[in-house]
Amino acid sequence: MPEKYDVIVVGAGNGGLVAAATTAKAGLKTLLIEKHNLPGGSATSFRRGRFEFEPSLHEMAGYGSSEDPGDLRELFDSLGVNLELVAIKDAYRIIDTSNGLDVTMPAGRDNYIAKMEETVPGSKESMLKYFELTDDCIRALDYLTLMKGNPDLGVLMGEHAHFMKLANATLQEVLDLIEMPKLAQQVLTNYWSYLGSPTEMCDFFIYAIMLDRYLRYHAYIPKDRSHEMSLAIEKVIRDGGGDIWYNCPVTRILIEDGVAKGVATEFGEVYADQIISNVIPHKIFGVMADSAAVPEAELKRANARTIGCSAFCVYIGLNKSPEELGITDYSVFISDSDDSNKQFEQMGSLEDNNFMVMNCLNNGNPGCSPEGTSMLWVTQLYNGDSWCDIKPEDYKKVKNDIAKKTIKIYEETLGIKISDCIEEISVATPVTFARYLGTPKGTIYGYQNQMWDTMLARTMNRVPEETIKGLIFCGGHSFMIHGYSSTYKSGSRAGSQAVAALAAMRGEQL
Amino acid sequence: MSDMANLESLNPMGLLMITPTRMDKIEAAPNTPLASTDPITELKNALHPLVQYLIIERIIDHVDDARSYVLVPDVAKGTESLAYFSAGQYLSISLAIDGATVSKPYSISSAPVGALKGAYTITVKRSDGGFASCYILDNWKEGDSVVASGPEGLFTYEGIRDAKQVIGLAGGSGITPFLSLARAVVSGTEDFCLTLLYGSRTSAGILFKDEFDALEAACAKIKVVHILSDEEAEGYEQGFITAELIKKYAPAEDYSLFICGPQAMYNFLDAEIEKLDLPHKFIRHELFGEVKNPEKNADYPADALGYEYKLVVNIRDEKVETRCAASETLMVAMERAKVPVPTQCRSGECGFCHSYLISGDVYMPASADGRRLADSRYGYIHPCSTFPLSDVELEVPSK
Incomplete structure (x- = not known):
């Protein structure tokens, strides 16, 4: 076994990759250990015949153009991640078969408000209020970031009075208070599934920030699927002299007297001053740490939390082009209910879950599949629990029946026939995500975003809740909540924290 | 500024409520050990x-x-x-x-x-x-x-994609998955009609003849046509599986071709299948198997054969040095040197051996290049279908 590392990063998901890139680039001796044979976790790709499918990234927020860069582009630039991403033109199309709603919402705030007024006459005033409150949240977030989490209460109460109120309010509460018409609420909250929490469970703050990031900066996707992003970040680690061990499951986190010392793999133990975990606390404290070394606070916190939802995806390669088939959208959200809270409930049922997103990758990323073909991709959210009573021998039939149902919903809703030109198909379920992500119940979102466990709640308590010295968490389960740009940023923060901790340690030692 | 009076019902100190609420919630939770598994993980x-x-x-x-x-x-x-x-x-x-x-x-x-x-x-x-x-x-x-390993592979019947009528083309040991597919139809696990065109050398040398006879007798959805290359006999087709022969047994409606056999059979059949002008979606190949004789590919550099190169393999913090002939895959050389590298399909397809090429020139036949689009730009290869063209240094995943 080698000499000690400065930093060991466990897990090469988005958070782990950026964390390792950050520490390696800072000159720290870094080891990234991943149990799978590929980097990225969710950010990967897979091939079937003539097609290479994107498994998880619908729309990346906060990237922006080179003229108006978002924080994610700035992060990639600062790491030297060299990538060409493509902007998605429209925000989304939303169709509700229960009330006949069918509208394509553009990106850009003014366009968005205008389209909403056209769709829901009389909505404009409430939309202006909504974005005014959004701006209050953005200003407050900028201030909190500037103050590195130690804001002055006087400044908050004086200059950020709206934010002080909004911080603990649900999305539903605020939309009702500003008297937004119900139909406009439905259109506006369409992205709830990206956060996995419906309007009564989601905080206004995170939704407002997220929607603004999509509308202002557009959504972006990589040209060669998210595997390309993972390799581009991985290259930064290699260029910084970092080591990467694939196919090497970490079996234990070594903790002594409340201090993380290293990790154990089946090939032996490796030590470091800082351990960054891209692995969910549930697994660290439930399986990988010696039970005697697990602080009670971690058990209570993990037990208090709810494991986030998983997903069901159908990846389809078609032997006709989008033009031939009449597919014009990049993403269309289809539901049979106008209530996200009801849709959230249906995630617990294999029978009643009729909410889905259909993406046509070619309409965001032309040329992503051979000429005369196209790639479609269905996503539904499910609670992992809804899949737990299936017998192994029935599994294939269950997943194919649901796949057929989603294809039928799409065909009937859009009037587009695709079932006779399916050249390749692959179906992923919570079991698939459990297999490739190794998460409890196959969650793709870490922990449920809920009012006591929001991004704000996690961020404000991040430092006081650290129980093991030298153990830092990043990823969708950590303080920034899930989603591509959030997990990348959480990795950046974790990496920077490790750099600072090592500088402090060595300063003391000197 | 528009009228925000209706925010009045919200607590002006809302932000300060977040942490106490969170602490209460956590304090109220049990300190019981966390479950080490769950039903979805168990099903996985x-x-x-x-x-x-x-x-x-x-x-x-x-x-x-x-x-x-x-x-x-x-x-x-x-x-x-x-x-x-x-x-x-x-x-x-x-x-x-x-x-x-x-x-x-x-x-x-x-x-x-x-x-x-x-x-x-x-x-x-x-x-x-x-x-x-x-x-x-x-x-x-x-x-x-x-x-x-667990069960792997994509040579399966998928009702959403495949035609209800399947024509199987089998040769040599390529018959084994068809036996499973036919048995699955007969036992009701799968629902499609299988016409199997099965090439053997002689009638006496037909592997699983009795088994297929029994399956055919048991279920009208199964039909087996034996083709003998080295013998003329009553009740058998003679020669090789050709486009003509496929047409003879093809149904009037859409059908999927499922093909499994040795490399030589694929090489011959690919040209025959092209004559049928079937859409891509109705042609399913099982893996091509171990890639051999790289020089048979038109794009292989003419003067590369006959050399032996140094191969350095990095696995975690260990380094192994060995030799690799131009005519053999990096995987074969590593296995000979007892380097434990994961591999599954051995055909370049599954990516289980996805490895980082630190230095050196290599050759991969296009037909066995199952890499992802970004892999080649970032120096990744699948050693099971890759041949050296110079000294090579690799970083491989653990096994």
Whole structure:
């Protein structure tokens, strides 16, 4: 076994990759250990015949153009991640078969408000209020970031009075208070599934920030699927002299007297001053740490939390082009209910879950599949629990029946026939995500975003809740909540924290 | 500024409520140990075990120097039941040959229901020419232990994609997945009609003749046509599987072609199938198998053959140095040098051996280049289908 590392990063998901890139680039001796044979976790790709499918990234927020860069582009630039991403033109199309709603919402705030007024006459005033409150949240977030989490209460109460109120309010509460018409609420909250929490469970703050990031900066996707992003970040680690061990499951986190010392793999133990975990606390404290070394606070916190939802995806390669088939959208959200809270409930049922997103990758990323073909991709959210009573021998039939149902919903809703030109198909379920992500119940979102466990709640308590010295968490389960740009940023923060901790340690030692 | 009076009902100190609420919530939760698993993870483990420890319960001799091995769970080693599979899938079997661990894919020939009853059957044929097959035939005995992967592979019937009518084209040991597919149809696990065009040399050398006769008799959805290359006999087609022959047995409606056989058969059939002008979606190939004779590809550099190169392999913090001939894959050289590299399909397709090329020039036949789009730009290769064109340094995943 080698000499000690400065930093060991466990897990090469988005958070782990950026964390390792950050520490390696800072000159720290870094080891990234991943149990799978590929980097990225969710950010990967897979091939079937003539097609290479994107498994998880619908729309990346906060990237922006080179003229108006978002924080994610700035992060990639600062790491030297060299990538060409493509902007998605429209925000989304939303169709509700229960009330006949069918509208394509553009990106850009003014366009968005205008389209909403056209769709829901009389909505404009409430939309202006909504974005005014959004701006209050953005200003407050900028201030909190500037103050590195130690804001002055006087400044908050004086200059950020709206934010002080909004911080603990649900999305539903605020939309009702500003008297937004119900139909406009439905259109506006369409992205709830990206956060996995419906309007009564989601905080206004995170939704407002997220929607603004999509509308202002557009959504972006990589040209060669998210595997390309993972390799581009991985290259930064290699260029910084970092080591990467694939196919090497970490079996234990070594903790002594409340201090993380290293990790154990089946090939032996490796030590470091800082351990960054891209692995969910549930697994660290439930399986990988010696039970005697697990602080009670971690058990209570993990037990208090709810494991986030998983997903069901159908990846389809078609032997006709989008033009031939009449597919014009990049993403269309289809539901049979106008209530996200009801849709959230249906995630617990294999029978009643009729909410889905259909993406046509070619309409965001032309040329992503051979000429005369196209790639479609269905996503539904499910609670992992809804899949737990299936017998192994029935599994294939269950997943194919649901796949057929989603294809039928799409065909009937859009009037587009695709079932006779399916050249390749692959179906992923919570079991698939459990297999490739190794998460409890196959969650793709870490922990449920809920009012006591929001991004704000996690961020404000991040430092006081650290129980093991030298153990830092990043990823969708950590303080920034899930989603591509959030997990990348959480990795950046974790990496920077490790750099600072090592500088402090060595300063003391000197 | 528009009127925000209606925010009045919100607590002006809302932000300060967040942490106390969170602390209360956490304080109220139990301090019980966290569950180490959950039902979805258990279902995942049942469907996709990383490893299955098996015992050879029975060996069945067949014609043409082939044998079937009935494999049952090795409970003592921790495998309590067998993973269910889709007909057409394979097991990657680990073999310790002369101290080196080699993994080779073998299609399961038994029906999926058999796995529920606790047995898989794989069939091995000496005429494959593979040293692993010869090793198995010469060494495996009843009662021996076998280490296998979970069921893998995509040579399966998918009703959403495939036509209801399937024409199977089989040659050599390529018959084994079709036996499983036919059995799955007969036992009601799969629902499609299978017409199998099955090439053998002589009528006496037809592997699984009796089994297919019985399946044909048991179920109207199964039809088997035997084609003999080296013998003319009543009731058999003579020659090779050609476009004409496929047309003769093809139904009037849409049909899918499922093809499994040795490399030579694929090479011949690809040209024949092209004459049928079928859409891509109706042509399903099983893996091509170990890539050999790179020089047979038109784009292979003419003067590259005959050299032997230095191969340096980095695995975690260890370094191994060995030699690799231009005519062999990096995987074969690593296995000979006893470097434990993961591999499953050995055809360039599955990406299980996804490795980082630190330096050197390599050749990959386009037909066996199953890499992802970004891989080549970032220096990744699949060593199981890659040949050296210079000294090479690689970083490989652990096994």
